[in-house]
Amino acid sequence: MEERTSPKGTVTQRAIEQVKKMIAEGRLRPGDRLPTERDLAAQLAISRSSMREAVRALTVMGVLEARHGSGIYVTRLEAGDLLGSFGVVADLSRGEKLVELLETRRALESAATALAAARISAEQLAEVARCLEAMKETEDPEVLLAHDLDFHRAIAAASGNGTMAAMLEGLSSQTFRARVWRGYAEEGAFERTRREHARIYRSLVARDPEAARAASAAHVGEVEEWLRAQLDAGDRREE
Numbered sequence: 001m002e003e004r005t006s007p008k009g010t011v012t013q014r015a016i017e018q019v020k021k022m023i024a025e026g027r028l029r030p031g032d033r034l035p036t037e038r039d040l041a042a043q044l045a046i047s048r049s050s051m052r053e054a055v056r057a058l059t060v061m062g063v064l065e066a067r068h069g070s071g072i073y074v075t076r077l078e079a080g081d082l083l084g085s086f087g088v089v090a091d092l093s094r095g096e097k098l099v100e101l102l103e104t105r106r107a108l109e110s111a112a113t114a115l116a117a118a119r120i121s122a123e124q125l126a127e128v129a130r131c132l133e134a135m136k137e138t139e140d141p142e143v144l145l146a147h148d149l150d151f152h153r154a155i156a157a158a159s160g161n162g163t164m165a166a167m168l169e170g171l172s173s174q175t176f177r178a179r180v181w182r183g184y185a186e187e188g189a190f191e192r193t194r195r196e197h198a199r200i201y202r203s204l205v206a207r208d209p210e211a212a213r214a215a216s217a218a219h220v221g222e223v224e225e226w227l228r229a230q231l232d233a234g235d236r237r238e239e
Helices: 008-025 038-043 050-062 085-092 096-121 122-136 141-158 162-171 174-187 189-203 209-238
Strands: 063-069 071-074
Touching: 008 038, 008 085, 038 050, 038 085, 050 063, 071 189, 085 122, 096 141, 096 189, 096 209, 122 189, 141 162, 141 189, 162 209, 174 189, 189 209
Parallel strands: none
Antiparallel strands: 063 071
């Protein structure tokens, strides 16, 4: 059998790809219960242990979910479930990798903000305004962080693109943002960042996608510049 001559990881990967193919072709749909481990292993011509590893991996990915006493099911396959690992990457990244993540976030967030400017409802705009006002009323970095996250989540939701919103949620590491807010507090930069948020809000009120794109890109760009300055300062201290 192929499994006897192939590394176990290769066999498990093949099983993962086969299950994903079954989902992509519609043979398994969101909410469907998988065949038993024994039946699925026989169907794919692999051992039960390899099948078990494949199911475990697909569960971690958010493709499958185990329901106690019921079996293994295909999830809703929504972007938020499938992109959850983004948050782990953002939390664990350091140095230049964080800069890369910020570059990615800048591209996505500016696009989402432009979409939001064209699509945002009155209720969603009111929620963005509420977050902005809350940011103005505190000097506590932790409270500011919470309102900042809510501000950007509200805009991402207003974009109407659930996949983009899920990707941004993953890239919006609370751990990293807390470091940024603490750094801003030390530099007395809260007023500047409030102005940046206000500019984004005004572009949404004006329903001007290009102004929204520019305001959002400039805001995340400021964070990039701050992080690069921190990294440069650290390099100089090590010299």
